[in-house]
Amino acid sequence: MTQGKDDVVRLRAFLQQLSRDPIVLTIALSRAWTIKQLDVNNAFLHGDLAKDVYMKKPRGYDIGDGNLVCKLTKALYGLKQAPKAWHDSTTMVLVYVDDIIITGSSNKVIGEIIQQLNIKFALKDMVKFSAFRGSAFNNPKFYQCVMGSLQYFTVTKPELAYCVSKISQFMLQLLDEHWTHVKHILRYVCGTSTFGLLLQPTNITTMEAYSDSDWGGDPDDQKSTGSFCVFLGKNLVSWCSKKQGAVARSSTETEYQATADLVAKLIWIKNLMIELQTELPTPPSIYCDNLSAVLLAVNPIYHSKSKQFEIDIHFVCDFVTKRIIDVSHVLGTV
Incomplete structure (x- = not known):
């Protein structure tokens, strides 16, 4: 939460994307579709570039002339669009960086998508679907880092939405009392690590x-x-x-x-x-x-x-x- 405005916009876009997941998963469960979660072994989805693309040097990389730039040989986040469904089947693909969730009405189509992706990228089938989790690290900006991680827990723990929103209002005026409340939240998270949001087959007409x-x-x-x-x-x-x-x-x-x-x-x-x-x-x-x-x-x-x-x-x-x-x-x- 201490990054610039662009980082905050990207974080909000990511949280908005995650808000679609329960809706897609509810539809998939109600229709008894297979759900697959994949992880790309390399950190990014590299795509081939048709044109020359240059970027500024990463922050902290001070080797060479300060006016030099980097030429990309591969596209970052190259996989931008979900594949189209074959024939009359319906397939949904949720992508965030290197994490992929695939669900649809045809197991054959899901298998074909995974096979085609595996040709281009090294994939790891997670076998069992799991939720994204955040983490915290102890450093001089400890409070901001912890609150940034707790934002991700609210994706699967709605009971934390109010307290995390409340305690996040004191990012610039932090007192010992606020950190005490954060520790209470962290104790609750540790004590309920096996709890989660239940999604089950249901009537999706209401x-x-x-x-x-x-x-x-x-x-x-x-x-x-x-x-x-x-x-x-x-x-x-x-x-x-x-x-x-x-x-x-x-x-x-x-x-x-x-x-x-x-x-x-x-x-x-x-x-x-x-x-x-x-x-x-x-x-x-x-x-x-x-x-x-x-x-x-x-x-x-x-x-x-x-x-x-x-x-x-x-x-x-x-x-x-x-x-x-x-x-x-x-x-x-x-």
């Missing part, structure tokens, strides 16, 4: 989502934290816990902002499933425990108390009116 927020939950600046979770059938496929950027003047405002964030996520998931040829027969359902926010989504009444989040109101109401999303009330207590 999608339900829940949103919530704590109004003025931060005692320092009175900002709220919004959160949501999305279920595809019985499988939890997406979740988020994020501090809102502005102070909400009412509980309705903070709940509605969380609902608007959830609507944006559901639209993204719905479009992704259309690309995967798995269109939902019914609109996704959102459940919120704030009755005023639900009533605004169904029948918007603009008045002085809703002017400050009027854009969110229009955004949600547009999808609700078109029956693309359903918003309903649910009790906040069991």
